[in-house]
Amino acid sequence: MRFYPFRCWPKIGLLCLCLTLTIACGGGEKTFTRSKSTSGPVPESPHSLTFWGQTATPQRIILNLTTTPATSQAVTWRTVVPVAHPQAQIAPASGLSDFDKNARSVAADTETVTLDDGRMVAHHAVVFDALAPDTVYAYRVGATGAWSEWNQFTTASSKPAPFKFVTFGDPQEEVRSKCSRVFRAAYQHAPDADFWHFVGDLVDNGDRDAEWAELFDAFGWIPRTTPMIFLPGNHAYPNRRRVKPDAFRIFDLWRPHFTLPENGPAGLEETVYFLDYQGVRMVMLNGNEKLAEQALWLDRILSRNPQSWTIAAIHQPVYNTGKWRNRSTLQDLFVPIFDKYAVDLVLQGHDHTYSRTYKLRNGTRVGPDESGTVYVISVSGPKSYPVGPQHAALMEKSGTGRQLFQVIRVSQRHLEYEALDAAGTRYDAFVLKK
Ligand SMILES: [Fe+2]
Ligand SMILES: [Fe+2]
CATH class of the missing domain: 2.60.40.380 (Purple acid phosphatase-like, N-terminal)
Incomplete structure (x- = not known):
């Protein structure tokens, strides 16, 4: 907004x-x-x-x-x-x-x-x-x-204090029909989550109001009581190949629906921003445009970060698992910054698979007690792609065809991560320690 x-x-x-x-x-x-x-x-x-x-x-x-x-x-x-x-x-x-x-x-x-x-x-x-x-x-x-x-x-506490939030990969398709059950399962599993977080592709066609209607139908009253934060996927934009460069901008329905922070680079308001929540710096990136500007901004805001934990999120994965996909640009731009500031966790979507890396630094697996970053890709909707082999050696867990949500509990010394499926069955879990 x-x-x-x-x-x-x-x-x-x-x-x-x-x-x-x-x-x-x-x-x-x-x-x-x-x-x-x-x-x-x-x-x-x-x-x-x-x-x-x-x-x-x-x-x-x-x-x-x-x-x-x-x-x-x-x-x-x-x-x-x-x-x-x-x-x-x-x-x-x-x-x-x-x-x-x-x-x-x-x-x-x-x-x-x-x-x-x-x-x-x-x-x-x-x-x-x-x-x-x-x-x-x-x-x-x-x-x-x-x-x-x-x-x-x-309201949040004014100082670091344990809390949990729920994060979701792309809903995107069959949102009323098949994503509502994921949202309800997530609410039943963690009704006291402080907020919900999405990594984009909320709907398939971000310029169609009927699809936004489905999304809010699927949410029910949850966003009236649980605050939400979002970043845009590629489906919040027109297809880059079908529009002229000057027409490639976020659809008009994105910003009016939300009131998100505007502390990111100019021209990326309500799509790139950060906020601090009880000891965690949450950083939203926009993988669709102005990537170099975002890298400069990211370096700046992480150089002055007093929070114990840092969680970044971007729609397009840094280490893809979706077949035919490999975005080395994101690796070149952002991995050195994630490594420099020891970002703890990077949440991503887009590939319509599930994957979670080992702790990585400079694209290489490091030990569990070393400084490094865990990269997660997830999906909440029914659209699924096969898992590609390009980064298989980096992945501790991979899969596809499952509708998931993730609950993240953070305290001063621990970050406990749990991925569950729409039936409430645990699918993946790990713990990070400070
Ligand atoms: Fe998607
Ligand atoms: Fe996407």
């Missing part, structure tokens, strides 16, 4: 004005209706406001981590009709039913997007700030007459 203060309001305002004039003048064949006839305050039912049969109910509500997860939290949602004064409300959660009596309101930033079917929708975003660390908050999003339910999240 781009934060453009006031920039988008003229568009929304114009739409609201048009709606008002249409309603007031009785113009056109379409009519403005509320589901209930009211003469008092607008009822706060989520379905109470409709415009030409379309509801103003907030959709696709998703929490994203910020660069200060102990004291702030981002939330993004969309409406398929324009709404006046979109906002979010927040209050410390409690078991009391009047927990919301002192809720504070935060005005949303709004960005309009024209979909592939020509409809215009509005994406709204709020960053709650001045929060207390390690505290449960309740929040809702929407506007008068069209609120979401109250949801809850927990």
